Amino acid sequence: MARPRFQQLSAEQRDAILDAALDEFSAHGFADASINRIIATAGISKGAMYYYFDSKEDLYADVLRRQVERLFRDGPIPVPDASDVDDFWRILEGHYLRLMRLLIATPQTAALLRDWLTGAASPALRKAQREAEQTTLPWLVQTVVVGQQLGAIRTDLPPAFLIAVALGMAQAMDTWLITQPLAEAELGETVHALIGMMRRALTE
Amino acid sequence: MARPRFQQLSAEQRDAILDAALDEFSAHGFADASINRIIATAGISKGAMYYYFDSKEDLYADVLRRQVERLFRDGPIPVPDASDVDDFWRILEGHYLRLMRLLIATPQTAALLRDWLTGAASPALRKAQREAEQTTLPWLVQTVVVGQQLGAIRTDLPPAFLIAVALGMAQAMDTWLITQPLAEAELGETVHALIGMMRRALTE
DNA sequence: CGATGGTTCGACCGCTGGTCTGAAAGAAGG
DNA sequence: CCTTCTTTCAGACCAGCGGTCGAACCATCG
Structure with missing residues (x-):
């Protein structure tokens, strides 16, 4: 810092x-x-x-921290306060889609985030990892916990593990999207497909 | 090369x-x-x-290519020739577990693979990426296709996308396992949980 | 005026991946 | 055995890297 x-x-x-x-x-x-x-x-x-x-x-x-904070500021991302399970996933998909659009609109931020995600595990970036997690992790954990209380997310596995898997899926989709010439409609579809896969994977 | x-x-x-x-x-x-x-x-x-x-x-x-080839040689990994859907996933889990054990037994190879996976998207390693894919990608694609023919894997999304997501999940589990002090029994359980999540995510 | 202490500068350090010249070593032909 | 040509290697050298450090600058205070 x-x-x-x-x-x-x-x-x-x-x-x-x-x-x-x-x-x-x-x-x-x-x-x-x-x-x-x-x-x-x-x-x-x-x-x-x-x-x-x-x-x-x-x-x-x-x-990196400034960019991550900006993402959270520009697209104020509240923890889903859904009433039922379907609602939970619908809200999450909305947030995800908004985030993806924000990244498309700010390619510099997107490039930085991608560089970080693809190399975050390397020991040289552990500091950056910790700083960025401070902004994102609390939100992620809270979301999972809320999802678990709603019955939308399985409780037989630790939240950290579920988050890791979900992030892995999201990253895979992201790299997939980069390599594809994407139309606007396709983005919505792909996000829908991914959230659907997440939902299946994370449901009891 | x-x-x-x-x-x-x-x-x-x-x-x-x-x-x-x-x-x-x-x-x-x-x-x-x-x-x-x-x-x-x-x-x-x-x-x-x-x-x-x-x-x-x-x-x-x-x-890297030599290590990847060695993994495929030491643990001969045939494409699952399962008779039904349950069989398909059981065989896949067996292969995955064997691979994880092999990596635990050869930590040097594991370290190299991890370094590659965490940084593969960086432009400096595109050459390595291509060489390693030559060994692994055909097997992965074939496995997905076989799974689709069996009805074990959804056909509404392109195989490459499904592979990307599955690899993302696997990598997440791998990094998760590294950070955990793992007992032998726990490995089996975690792999079982992950394959279960993959199955849910990749099933129609 | 001098002294102090936060700021700024750029020469310098060890090291990096990579290039290049020229010499040694072998092979082949006479 | 000598010459010629090619393959193999040695290591000096290069630009650039991240990082350090002593000197200089400058505002403030006594």
Whole structure:
């Protein structure tokens, strides 16, 4: 996480750094991104950069966290407060579809998220993993718990395991969608199919 | 892929290089592996290494392909020739369990596979991706097709999509298993649970 | 004015993957 | 045995990487 001083920097400088970093990371991914290019674009020196961030991973984690938080802010995603099981899954599908549309509308964020998801397990990104989880995991867990209380989600397996499997399915669908030339209607269908598969898999 | 000359090298030299590379890649992953360390361990010069391999990725792809092929050789995995639907899934679960045990018995291979799976989508590993798919994809497609003919697997979605989702679920379970201190009995149970989820998700 | 302490700079470090020149080693032909 | 040609290798070298560090800058305070 960025050093506290970074918050005291002027908004223009902060944005210059974060914008340059987002450009670089979303264009090249973490591994192939270059700090030297970022500081050149941002117009700051190397010393300044490492005065505000501990490491390349630290910077990445900060940029990623901001994007994830933005996704949660732009599309306010409440935990489903459904009345019955069908409702629960319908609401979830709506949220999912909205999220996918948001990602299509902001390809830079999407690229960053994809780079993170495909490499999150690598030890170099554990910091980023932890920061991003802080935003997403509580929501995910709460959703599963609510689903379990409704009887929409099986209770014979730990929520964390169910979340892991569901995320794996979602990621698979996402990579699938990237490789496909997708029409708008197809997106809705694919999301519907995936949520249907999730529902079957996660139901007792 | 390794240059053809590599095959003409003496078995000892070949093994020295491949062993050193496997050690390095499985210990550090592709990104943090060092060609310099590999050649030092293998006792060859940099010129020799790049005389036999085009690049770091080329070497990685070759090592990975050999490990994947070994998995298919050690545990001969026939396409399920089940008589009914229950049989199909039972056989599949058996294969899956055997594969998991094989991976537990050969942690180096497991580490390499995990590194590949978590980073396969990154552009740097596309070569490795293609080589490994050549071994696994035909089997996967055939299995899905057989399952569809049996009525065990839904036919309203393209096999490639179903495979992607199933692999995503499997990978999720795998990462889940790594983080858990696992007893032998638990492995069987978890695999059973996962195959059950797959079955629900992939059934019409 | 001097001193202090938060900021910024860029030369520098060890290391990376990869290239390239030139020498050693073998093979083939005379 | 000598020459010629090709294959095999050694290692100096390159640009670029992430990261460090001492010096310089500059505002504030005494």
